[in-house]
Each structure stands twice: as structure tokens, then as C-alpha cells.
Amino acid sequence: MSLFNQVEEIKQKILHESEKISDEASLKSFQERFLSKKSELNGLMSHIKELAGEEKAKFGQSVNNARNAVQEAFQKKADEINQKILERKLEKEKIDISLPSMNYEVGGINPFYLVQDEIMDIFVSMGYEVKEGPDVESDEYNFQRMNIPESHPAREMQDSFYIDPRTLLRTHTSPEQAHAMDEKGGKPLMMICPGKCFRRDDDDVTHSHQFGQVEGLVVGPGISLANLKATLELFVRKMFGEKREVRFRGSYFPFTEPSVEVDISCMNCGGKGCSTCKGTGFIEILGAGMVHPNVLRMSGYDPDKVSGFAFGIGIERVAMLRYKIDDIRKFYQSDVRFIEQFKRR
Numbered sequence: 001m002s003l004f005n006q007v008e009e010i011k012q013k014i015l016h017e018s019e020k021i022s023d024e025a026s027l028k029s030f031q032e033r034f035l036s037k038k039s040e041l042n043g044l045m046s047h048i049k050e051l052a053g054e055e056k057a058k059f060g061q062s063v064n065n066a067r068n069a070v071q072e073a074f075q076k077k078a079d080e081i082n083q084k085i086l087e088r089k090l091e092k093e094k095i096d097i098s099l100p101s102m103n104y105e106v107g108g109i110n111p112f113y114l115v116q117d118e119i120m121d122i123f124v125s126m127g128y129e130v131k132e133g134p135d136v137e138s139d140e141y142n143f144q145r146m147n148i149p150e151s152h153p154a155r156e157m158q159d160s161f162y163i164d165p166r167t168l169l170r171t172h173t174s175p176e177q178a179h180a181m182d183e184k185g186g187k188p189l190m191m192i193c194p195g196k197c198f199r200r201d202d203d204d205v206t207h208s209h210q211f212g213q214v215e216g217l218v219v220g221p222g223i224s225l226a227n228l229k230a231t232l233e234l235f236v237r238k239m240f241g242e243k244r245e246v247r248f249r250g251s252y253f254p255f256t257e258p259s260v261e262v263d264i265s266c267m268n269c270g271g272k273g274c275s276t277c278k279g280t281g282f283i284e285i286l287g288a289g290m291v292h293p294n295v296l297r298m299s300g301y302d303p304d305k306v307s308g309f310a311f312g313i314g315i316e317r318v319a320m321l322r323y324k325i326d327d328i329r330k331f332y333q334s335d336v337r338f339i340e341q342f343k344r345r
């Protein structure tokens with residue numbers, strides 16, 4: 001066998017051996033056997049002197065190539081094994097820093113606020129400004145500025161919680177009409193004001209000592225009852241759907257003249273008459289009217305030059321009809337079984 005063939009044969013043998021390397025020990029013994037000074041391949045170099053001239057260089061080259069191939073195979077195995085060692089080490093030293101997470105319950109939004117937001121969206125889209133007023137109100141604004149002087153019988157219906165003889169928890173959001181007009185100083189305005197109201201009512205299925213209203217007021221030259229009607233019809237259709245019938249019924253409020261109450265066809269029976277609508281086919285949802293000249297005058301507006309309409313929407317009333325809620329107290333009892341039904345999914 002030629003020396004060249006021997007180099008090839010030894011190389012193949014060693015490469016074959018390299019495939020058996022499987023751990024650190026076999027890697028080390030391979031290195032000692034095939035890559036040390038005394039290795040078989042190096043031993044072959046001693047035969048170089050048997051060759052002549054050009055052959056010498058060729059042979060040296062082939063031994064070198066073989067050595068490189070062996071070195072490469074060794075390195076490949078060494079890398080693989082080191083990687084495995086590292087992985088094993090990492091696996092062994094792994095620290096579990098995870099903890100089971102806390103169970104955060106996602107709550108629902110009280111339908112009171114769902115409906116309040118919806119009412120506001122409808123009016124904001126018509127260009128109304130949103131105002132806020134104080135829960136604690138003076139007798140002056142709550143009653144007098146609303147054309148309810150002392151000893152007026154309408155006070156009977158709105159008995160409140162008094163802080164002192166001149167200060168009370170507001171019984172309706174209507175005083176915000178007077179605040180808004182004060183602020184505007186005689187200029188036209190369009191505003192809504194959502195808020196809480198309080199009355200000394202005994203709580204039952206339809207009464208709560210605390211409830212919400214959204215007050216609305218539009219004042220300017222030439223504002224008419226037709227504007228009021230169109231506005232509230234649009235509101236009802238947006239809130240309750242196109243098919244809802246709207247009915248305006250004459251009524252009385254001290255701060256409006258004329259005054260109306262707005263009914264919508266009963267969503268339970270569709271207008272035929274049932275226990276929900278007490279057989280009438282209609283359910284009252286709000287009070288409204290043309291702002292009384294006295295109210296305009298007291299707020300610095302000249303009733304001969306401007307007119308206005310106002311309305312007060314009961315938030316719970318709308319929410320109860322919208323979501324078929326049968327007891328007003330449910331809004332305030334913080335029962336998760338109730339609230340959970342209003343989770344946004």
C-alpha cells in the first residue's frame with residue numbers, strides 16, 4: 001500500500017472513531033490517541049524521508065489535510081458535547097421564579113353608568129355641553145330659582161335631607177339649569193348635566209332615596225315646543241329603537257310652562273297593555289317643558305327675547321326599561337350576581 005493510501009486509510013479510520021465520541025471522557029481519550037504528538041498520523045511523517053522531491057511536499061500536504069479533517073471532526077464533537085454539558089447545567093440550576101397568579105375578577109359596569117354614558121353620548125352627538133353640579137345644594141337653587149318659593153306645595157313632593165335649614169342634598173338636577181344660565185351670562189346655551197339626586201322616600205321596588213337624573217337645557221332666541229318634541233323623539237329612538245312610540249302628555253312642573261311628561265310604548269307588551277305598564281300600553285320616562293319665564297328672568301335672561309326648553313331624565317327608569325330590571329334597589333345593593341350580568345365581553 002502506498003504511503004498516500006495509508007494516510008487516507010488512517011484518516012477514515014480515525015474519522016470513524018470520532019463518531020463514537022459521546023461524552024467528555026471519550027472526547028479526551030480521542031484527543032490523546034489521535035491528536036497528540038505521538039499519534040498515528042504524526043508517526044506517518046517519519047516516512048517522509050523515504051520519498052523524493054515533489055512527492056515529499058505532496059505527502060506532507062496530505063498528512064496535514066488528514067490532520068485538519070480529524071481536528072475538525074474532533075472540534076465538532078467537542079462543541080456538541082460542551083453544548084450538552086451547558087444545557088444540562090442550565091437545566092439543573094434552573095430556578096422556578098413563577099408563582100400562581102392571583103385570580104383577578106373582572107367586574108361589570110353598573111347598568112346605571114352604562115345608561116348614563118349612553119344618554120350623554122346621544123346628547124353630546126347633538127352638540128350639547130356636559131356640565132356637573134354639586135350634590136349639596138342651597139335651598140335657593142334647588143327650589144327658589146326653580147320657581148318653587150318657600151311654602152310652595154311642590155316642595156311636598158321633594159322632601160330632602162337637610163344639612164341645615166338653607167342647605168340640602170339636591171332633590172333633582174334642575175338647579176343646574178340656574179347654574180348653567182348664571183355661567184353663560186345671558187348667552188344662548190345647550191347643556192346636559194348628569195348627577196345624583198336624593199329624596200326622603202321610603203325605598204321600595206320603584207323608589208330609592210338616591211337616584212340619578214340627566215338634566216337638559218336649551219336656551220336661545222326662538223326655541224319652541226316643536227324643538228323640544230323633535231329632540232326628545234330623537235333621543236327616545238336612539239335609546240329604545242326606531243319602533244318605539246312616543247307620547248307627550250300635558251303635566252305640571254313649577255319651572256316649566258307648558259309642561260309635559262314623555263311616555264314610550266311599553267317594551268314588554270308592545271303597547272297592548274300589561275302589568276309592567278299597568279294596562280296603559282305606555283311607560284313614563286321623563287319630564288320636560290318650556291322654561292318658565294320666571295326661571296329665565298331670575299337667571300338674567302329676558303323671556304321676551306329668548307325662550308328655552310328643559311327636560312329631566314330618570315337614569316334608573318331608563319335603565320330598568322332598557323335592561324328589564326324589576327327593582328330599583330338592585331342598582332345600589334352591590335350584589336355581584338347582578339353586576340356580573342353587565343360584564344362587557
Ligand code: DAH
Pocket residue numbers: 171172173174215216253256286287288289290309310311312313
Ligand atoms: N326636576 C323634575 C323632577 O325631578 C324633572 C323635570 C321635569 C326636569 C321637567 C325638567 C323639566 O327639566 O323640564 O321631577
